[in-house]
Amino acid sequence: MSFLNLLKGFVKTRILPYKPLRISKVVWNQQFSDGHWDYLKNNEEVARYGVILSLISHYFGNEVSILDLGCGTGIICEKLDQKYSYYTGVDLSDEAIKQASEKSNKKTEFLAEDLLKYIPTRKYDIVVFNESLYYFEKPLELLKKFSNFLNNNGMIIISMWDNKERNNKIWKTIDKTFTPKDQIFLSHHAGKGWFIKTYFINGKNA
Numbered sequence: 001m002s003f004l005n006l007l008k009g010f011v012k013t014r015i016l017p018y019k020p021l022r023i024s025k026v027v028w029n030q031q032f033s034d035g036h037w038d039y040l041k042n043n044e045e046v047a048r049y050g051v052i053l054s055l056i057s058h059y060f061g062n063e064v065s066i067l068d069l070g071c072g073t074g075i076i077c078e079k080l081d082q083k084y085s086y087y088t089g090v091d092l093s094d095e096a097i098k099q100a101s102e103k104s105n106k107k108t109e110f111l112a113e114d115l116l117k118y119i120p121t122r123k124y125d126i127v128v129f130n131e132s133l134y135y136f137e138k139p140l141e142l143l144k145k146f147s148n149f150l151n152n153n154g155m156i157i158i159s160m161w162d163n164k165e166r167n168n169k170i171w172k173t174i175d176k177t178f179t180p181k182d183q184i185f186l187s188h189h190a191g192k193g194w195f196i197k198t199y200f201i202n203g204k205n206a
């Protein structure tokens with residue numbers, strides 16, 4: 001790598017301010033109805049969901065309440081296969097929520113809400129941000145807000161793909177405030193990679 005490229009990388013990752021990915025609700029709806037996000041069900045993504053499922057079952061077993069923030073069409077919920085006591089999926093896109101809602105039942109709800117405004121009506125064992133945190137201007141503020149809705153000894157799981165330029169800035173900010181318990185890097189030979197981290201905000205695992 002040339003010195004110029006190294007310098008560009010340094011400036012982008014260390015000096016330029018964090019900028020969220022911006023997608024409007026209209027575009028999310030369009031993308032979900034066009035099937036743009038269907039690739040999340042492809043082979044390359046399976047391991048990412050698998051890690052999240054393993055962490056949930058390792059720490060909490062099947063009697064677990066989960067708040068899935070930016071849940072999309074509820075892929076995690078589908079893969080959990082009812083192994084939870086309560087699941088709430090929240091997403092900005094009505095279209096994603098419409099598709100997810102096929103999975104609704106007595107212990108499974110999906111809500112079309114903007115996370116910036118949404119206030120949970122109960123507490124949960126786990127809050128999940130699965131590839132959703134980098135769409136927000138103030139990811140740490142959002143984490144702090146939803147950490148107030150965790151049960152004692154509750155856990156936050158965050159997955160973000162390996163976009164160093166943007167996401168390393170988010171990790172740095174989060175890790176200054178909360179101490180990660182698990183820090184997993186997952187790579188797929190197709191060239192994709194993700195960091196998945198857990199945070200226990202209060203209680204014995206913290």
Ligand SMILES: C[S@@+](CC[C@H](N)C(=O)[O-])C[C@H]1O[C@@H](n2cnc3c(N)ncnc32)[C@H](O)[C@@H]1O
Nearest residue numbers: 028070071072075091092093114115130132135
């Ligand atoms: C890349 S998708 C990930 C979907 C899902 N978590 C998964 O991994 O299968 C990001 C999701 O974040 C949602 N999202 C973005 N901004 C949001 C907001 N302000 N409030 C709620 N959801 C939002 C999008 O609608 C989209 O479904």
